[in-house]
Each structure stands twice: as C-alpha cells, then as structure tokens.
Amino acid sequence: MTRATGALKHNPFPQIPLEGIGLMNQKPHEMTDACAAVHCWAHDIDEAATGWRVCFECWHVYPNARALRRDYRREFWKVSDDSRLGRMPLWARIWQVLTVRTSGIDFCQHCLHSF
Numbered sequence: 001m002t003r004a005t006g007a008l009k010h011n012p013f014p015q016i017p018l019e020g021i022g023l024m025n026q027k028p029h030e031m032t033d034a035c036a037a038v039h040c041w042a043h044d045i046d047e048a049a050t051g052w053r054v055c056f057e058c059w060h061v062y063p064n065a066r067a068l069r070r071d072y073r074r075e076f077w078k079v080s081d082d083s084r085l086g087r088m089p090l091w092a093r094i095w096q097v098l099t100v101r102t103s104g105i106d107f108c109q110h111c112l113h114s115f
Contacts, residue, residue, distance in 0.1 A: 042110035057113030065102040071109035
C-alpha cells in the first residue's frame with residue numbers, strides 16, 4: 001500500500017482480481033464470493049489480508065499491537081461501567097486500562113473468539 005493513496009501496488013490474492021474484491025470499498029456491504037477472502041464480519045467491510053493479528057472467526061485484521069490494545073481499552077471501559085454487570089471502582093478501571101499488555105489479550109475484541 002502506498003501511504004499517499006492507500007492503493008495496493010500488488011495483489012495479495014492473485015486468484016481474485018483486485019477490482020472485484022472491494023479493497024477500495026470500505027463501506028459496509030454484504031459479503032460476496034469475490035470478497036470472501038478479505039471480508040471482516042465484525043464491520044462488514046473488506047480489510048487488508050495481512051496484519052499483526054487476524055481473528056479467524058470474524059476475519060478482523062489488527063494491523064499492529066497498538067490497535068488491539070486500543071480496541072481492548074475501548075471495550076473494557078464500556079463493559080466495566082455497565083450497571084447490569086456490576087460497576088468496577090474508577091481506580092480499578094483506570095489501572096486495568098493503563099496497564100494492559102498485548103500478551104494478556106487473547107481474544108478478538110469484536111467477536112470474543114480466542115486467537
């Protein structure tokens with residue numbers, strides 16, 4: 001991918017033509033046979049085929065460890081404040097969010113599938 005345009009220089013899936021897989025289409029859409037290899041079920045968009053970690057259930061691609069930690073922190077903050085589940089004290093919520101390590105996150109933040 002080039003930084004300026006975001007366009008692919010080469011096709012990561014030679015068996016699927018680039019114009020058919022919708023890599024340039026980042027809008028939510030139904031999965032088709034043409035985009036099945038790169039379709040993220042969690043967001044209903046096509047994502048890059050490679051990344052730091054890929055969930056094999058929903059096919060969400062985490063491009064790096066920072067993205068996984070960011071998604072974990074966002075979801076943990078929402079769940080830990082849910083009164084139906086019992087609220088955590090504020091200091092415990094902040095501590096968990098600040099001290100999380102990527103090695104301690106072993107599930108996808110979008111579908112809860114284990115890596």
